[in-house]
Amino acid sequence: xxxxxxxxxxxxxxxxxxxxxxxxxxxxxxxxxxxxxxxxxxxxxxxxxxxxxxxxxxxxxxxxxxxxxxxxxxxxxxxxxxxxxxxxxxxxxxxxxxxxxxxxxxxxxxxxxxxxxxxxxxxxxxxxxxxxxxxxxxxxxxxxxxxxxxxxxxxxxxxxxxxxxxxxxxxxxxxxxxxxxxxxxxxxxxxxxxxxxxxxxxxxxxxxx
Numbered sequence: 001x002x003x004x005x006x007x008x009x010x011x012x013x014x015x016x017x018x019x020x021x022x023x024x025x026x027x028x029x030x031x032x033x034x035x036x037x038x039x040x041x042x043x044x045x046x047x048x049x050x051x052x053x054x055x056x057x058x059x060x061x062x063x064x065x066x067x068x069x070x071x072x073x074x075x076x077x078x079x080x081x082x083x084x085x086x087x088x089x090x091x092x093x094x095x096x097x098x099x100x101x102x103x104x105x106x107x108x109x110x111x112x113x114x115x116x117x118x119x120x121x122x123x124x125x126x127x128x129x130x131x132x133x134x135x136x137x138x139x140x141x142x143x144x145x146x147x148x149x150x151x152x153x154x155x156x157x158x159x160x161x162x163x164x165x166x167x168x169x170x171x172x173x174x175x176x177x178x179x180x181x182x183x184x185x186x187x188x189x190x191x192x193x194x195x196x197x198x199x200x201x202x203x204x205x206x207x208x209x
Contacts, residue, residue, distance in 0.1 A: 004205040005168035005186050007160050008102060009136070011147075012113035013088055014172035015190045016095045016130070024087035031080050034068050042067035051114040053141035057081045060116070085122045091130060094193040098200075099133050107206050110136030112156050112169070117141045136160050147171070148179025157185075168203075170196060 010016055020028075029035035042064045050060040058077050065072045072080065102109055111134045115123075120139050123131060131137060136159040138152060145151035157164045164184035171177050177187035188199055200206055 003163070003165035005203065006166040006205070007108035007110060007135075007162055007168070008200070008206070009110045009112050009138075009153075009156055009160075009167050009169045009180075009185070010099075010134075011169075011171035011173070011176065011190070012111060012115065015170055016092060016099075016111075017088060018090040018092050020087040021090075024083075028080065028083045028087055031076070031083050032064075032068075032072075033070055036068075039064075039068050048114070048146050050116045051140045052146045053117060053144055057116065057118045081118060085119060088119060089122070089126070091127060092193065096130065098193055098197055102200070102206075103133060105206070108135050108160065110134050110138065110156055110160060110167075112136075112138040112140075112147065112152060114140045114146045147173075147176040150179065150183050153180050153183050153185060157183075168200075 013019070026035070029039060032039060046055070046060060046063050046067070049055045050057075055063065058074070058081075061072055061077045061080055099109060111131070120141055136156055138156040138159065140146040140152060143152065143155045145155060147153070153164065153169070157167060160167060164180075165186070167180075168186040168188060169177065169180035170188045170190050171180070172190040174189050177189050181187040188196060190196055
């Protein structure tokens with residue numbers, strides 16, 4: 001790919017926000033009453049519809065409960081939603097510092113996250129400073145498209161006002177990186193903040209120290 005990136009588009013969960021810890025997963029499965037692979041299959045299989053905004057929180061968790069044969073009442077669903085939100089709430093300070101470095105050097109940054117309305121509202125309430133760093137906010141529940149659907153990346157390219165080949169996309173999931181590359185973006189498969197910083201610094205057009 002010959003064009004140089006002029007902006008960096010970040011995934012959120014697994015990149016800027018740490019993955020669920022074993023303790024957080026245990027609290028969630030304790031409330032659900034099921035820690036089997038069948039639960040986690042249902043959790044992820046139905047997540048795309050939740051993140052796209054096709055399902056709200058109660059509808060998503062009702063569907064998960066139906067899938068695993070454990071119907072949840074309204075009180076249980078409120079508790080499970082709260083635990084699920086908490087499990088995705090730990091921002092990586094190393095990545096926040098990297099974002100500040102990028103913006104201090106004039107690099108345009110954006111966010112493309114598969115995120116439910118519940119989590120989006122949670123981050124707007126508890127982490128407005130993080131969201132405020134981004135020129136482009138592609139929240140799947142708001143743009144009604146989720147990675148790796150082409151429309152999600154295309155929405156962000158339009159919001160930047162750049163052709164896809166001038167955007168570098170960073171995600172911890174290889175399928176999402178490939179989705180970005182399929183529409184012409186540069187891609188970086190995230191494995192940690194240090195390899196990412198090295199990769200960014202190797203691009204002179206981004207002007208990092």
